[in-house]
Amino acid sequence: MQQIEGGRISSFQVMCLLFLVRMTATTISFPFMIGHESPTDAWIGVAIGVAVSLVLLELIIQLGMKYPDMTIIQYSQVVLGRFPGKAIAFLLIWFWISDAALTIRALGAAITSSFMPETPILVFILLTVLLSANAARNGIEIVGRWGELVAIGVLVSGLVLVLPYRAMNFKNLMPVLPYGLAPHIKGSLTIIAFYMRLSIAWMIIPLAHNRKEVLRYSRYAVLLSGVLILGHAISLVTVFGSQATALAVPGFTLARQIFIGQFFERIETIPVSIWVLNAMVKVALDFWAAATGLSQVFGLQNFQPLAYPVGALAASFSMLFFESLVDLIQFTKHTWSIYSILLVIAIALILHLGSIIKNSNSRTIKPGNGHSDR
């Protein structure tokens, strides 16, 4: 039967997905806060990061809007020709798979270090991969719907930032700029790096109902996540003071400080459950993008058979790449952030330039020749 909804997702769902893609790096692990050199005014770094990310977002989304009927896998081949285009496609697919591996591992590490230390991390990795790959296999519509609900949950879990009110001391936010701007520039890089994950929009844009709205909604996603990240940073500092930068899993530890009245405490499992779902949606989106991308590179009819293999790949990477939580944090903070910024910005610039040159040189090849949607 013909599907009435028609295999697409709404702009609102795009916003929710992009929002969730960014939030994992705050709720599950918060590399920005870990070891920050100037914790008392860390919010400055967040603000700078969000502002810069808004500008970079323009670069990312505008690229997608140039070829609104195609995914980046398709138009990179149109713009740059077959082989360079495929090279970029592979880079991005690798990026998504490795990014998924990073998230899966961070999730597993967070749960095992703070909730279930005796359970092997592999259990959580497999669980996440199975669920996410299953969702990815069902297609973007299902991931979109899932994301929609979870995003609302994550917004509600923003209460975690307020509920440890008894433990908050706003004087901890002083002094401002004791060590100058340098640590904040450094910190904002981490913030920006995780906003580069929004480049997954390159795969989603052709499937959005109303593509003109995508830019607006992705801006909302950046702002919304920015506010929440800011909230996390401020809440952590007001609650933990000098200890805020020492926590291995800041979000989870913050949730442990919830205290409502005399009765409700130790209910951190509830927000943490939502955050786990958040990470799962993000991983599902990564899987979906990688599987779709691969099927487009190889010209397959259907991406679905690739979902589980991609998941398996990510699961094994997540086990092989990192030795321990310390290793993971070091990698995320220092290697991955630079790598993701360079990769995404470089690809965006190359394709922008490529399309400008192409448009001025020849107008013979129409964009969107022969490549089917999905």
Next chain:
Amino acid sequence: MLKRLRKAIARKSRQFARLSRNKPFNNSQGRHTKRPLSEMLDVNEKRIRQAFGDSPDLVLRRIAIGKKGRINALVVHLKAMVDGEIVSGAIMKRIVDKTEGLSQPRMAYTNIRDRYLELTGIGEEHDFDNLLGEITSGNTCIIVDGVPKAIVCQVQGYAQRNISEPSTEATIRGSKEGFIESLPTNLSLLRRRIRNPRLRVEQYTLGEVSKTPVALLFIEGIANSRVTEEARRRLSQIRIDSIQESGQLEELIEDAPLSPFPTLLRTERPDRVTGNLLEGRIAILTDGSPFALIAPATFTMFLTAPEDYFERFYAGSVIRILRYLAFVLSLTLPTLYIAITTFHQELLPTPLILSIAAQRDRIPFPAVAEAALMEIVFEILREAGLRLPRIVGQAVSIIGALVIGEAALRAGLVSAAMIVVVALTGISSFATPIFSLGISIRLLRFPLMLLASTLGLFGILAGLAALSIHLFSLRSFGVPYTEPLTPFVAREQQDTVFRAPWWAMSKRPRFVGGQDDTRSAPGQVPEPPVLEEKEG
């Protein structure tokens, strides 16, 4: 394993289709082979007698009509299926009296057909097999010697139940009428509620042996034509020996045959059917079943009770939220008990957890076994309660409450907290208005309990996530099952968790209907009249 199962099902259905095409059930009477009626009355009589195997309830009344009784005629019906008074008064008497002056059989035939019978339901049949069908469905047929045709008089009359209050969907406010087993009566219940020619009824006869009448209902111009087309397609594909109940039909036409969730809504209530027809859905009524099927069904519909629409909207909304809560509780409460007592002992306040620990101290089983045991016992009690005769039912509930509850507690088999949990779960599961969803929830509880006992809350989380991915992937007649919660449709939130006042619900659901989506004129908020100044 499942794949094999699915293949087997497909193979069987193909075989069945072939079977029914080549070698139909109904003895030697194929569906499409035409056998015209004979001109000879004797031949016709013999063939009818043969077809029914000389059944004692077959009435073959030969009468002599026309001038001096020269024309032979045959009145045929099944004794138990017709209204005897009408047959003797309005058919037999009239035919004999009025045809006095006619000598030509053809004249007699046309006059009987067109003038003499004071009945509204008159038809004509040339084909012998169709004639048999008319007889079996309770019509009286008149065959005149020398005419290869038969007059069909609709004089069905058989015992049927009175319209009574629906037993599975009781309400406090709202209509107390429920469907019964008779399709014509059920249609009348709906026609009375929607007095509009646009209410279309399409009749199908399903079941190669049973020939059950099934009606497809929708409102032209409101229902989505793609949905009705799909329903027609699915109904006409059915090849089965009989349809005894709409549940059978449901399994044959639903979207997700292997899903634990129902994708068609089953209801006993005409007002629910009416409401859904007006939202652009279709309804399928089956003769012999007091349950109508509604499609496309979405998840929120299963948690809606008719009262929500008739009570004041505050009450309607709050009660509906309560029902959602009960739904969540009935699915997760025992699993939460297991997760909390075996993994997350920190979640409850200290005095409460200490009290549970004290109760659990003497229980010999692990929490999961305790919970599973009690849940199973409860399910048995419930099942037994349904099947037992009313009078014994009382005794069983006393035994259930006292023996299982109090005695098991005293014997140290289960903890008091567990009994509270089971009781709450049981009560909550009754708050689901549609029984078919309640059953799914009862089934899903057990795998979730297993998950909870392996990974605690994260197990429950994984289970619920898998369930929700499954829910998101479901569609009922092309409409996403979880619509309008997700994909989120802001406009339709008027009637999901909350119920907006009627004057605010001016649009019909978008996904479902899609043709004429104006329900009411906007701006109808009632206002008190402006009082004029009293003259002093």
Next chain:
Amino acid sequence: MIPTRSTHVAAYVAIMAVLISLTSGCWNRREIETLGFVMAIGLDESPSGRIQLTVQFAKPGALAGGTEAAGRSEKPFWVSTVEGDTVFECFRHLGSVSTKRPYLQHNRFIIFGDELLKNKGLMPVIDFFNRDAEARLASQVLAVKGATAREYLQAEFEGASLPSEGEQGMLLYLETALGTISPLTFRELEDRMGSEGIEPIAVGVEVVPLKPDTSIKGELTREEVKSTARLGGTAVFKGDYLVGWLDEYETRGLNWILGKVKSTLMVFPQPGFEDRLATIEILRSTGNFKVEVRDDSIVASIHVDTIGNLGEVQEPVDFVKQPETWGQFEKGLEAAIKQEIMQTVTKLQALGADAIGFGQDIFRRKPKDWANIRGHWDDLFPTVKIHVQVKAKLRTPGMVLKSVKTR
């Protein structure tokens, strides 16, 4: 459509199968009845110089929902003590003396013995509580004065079945009604330890041995109620070592400065009668301080605002005839508060421990100045000049304006 759907179902079955097959081990699964709910943790230095851990377990059966036959004389808690080289090791050793696995999530108190704090300091014993997934950072920190934590954990409180509940109630009452303690959680303790220019403190407790004749014989009481405890005062640390104690009044002095006095009673000489006392009930107060770094000195100006009601006088007063005495009471109150504050600061300066956070204030408002002086703050703190300003307002004289007077 059918193939995809049934494979979804197949995927769920696969998930279930994987999970079930993986569940042969029990990992974090622990049935509730196998757990010993730890209500308080005590840490001491053992006679041989190692770490001694004392844990107070709740005995659920004796509390509620247990058998009636157990009787009321059963103690609702029991105490286990073990020795080890590290805290974690001690917890593992508990297994050899306790029938149940210690479960820390419901723990409310971490109690340190006097000797441990003086000789070993906090550092060697606190890390476990940070690192362990079960320990809660919201536990209250207590320091036992002149006794071991072990002795303290044997104490019982009338009216509360579990000692931790009794302590919790007393902490709350003292904090809100008297201000003679300055409660802080483990997280706040660590924040103080890790922050610039502030020293850790902890709530002081004392063990009060009960005389044998105070216990009533009979069915209602137990034979062995050895002691009860008294809360009040503050342990003052420098770095992570205990250096001294503030008594209850000095603690209140600290709370005035920090603005933490919610309600309390001030007793001071009644104006005009040096040997008689007036009592004023403080309703609320705010307090703050500001530290200024000048060229030659560092000046801390403390500002306290407070509102109270007259609660009791020992010599008759008549506000109808002599309304000017009202003002004298306010003055008297101001002086009394000021004196309490001065006493606290003097004591802390003598101990050389900046428990108020003068240094932190400089760091927060003048990070540049702090960079210059942080190296010799230990020397500078005792020289900080104090400037106290108290503004007290009295609301009502109570139900009478005039006292009863003997003729």
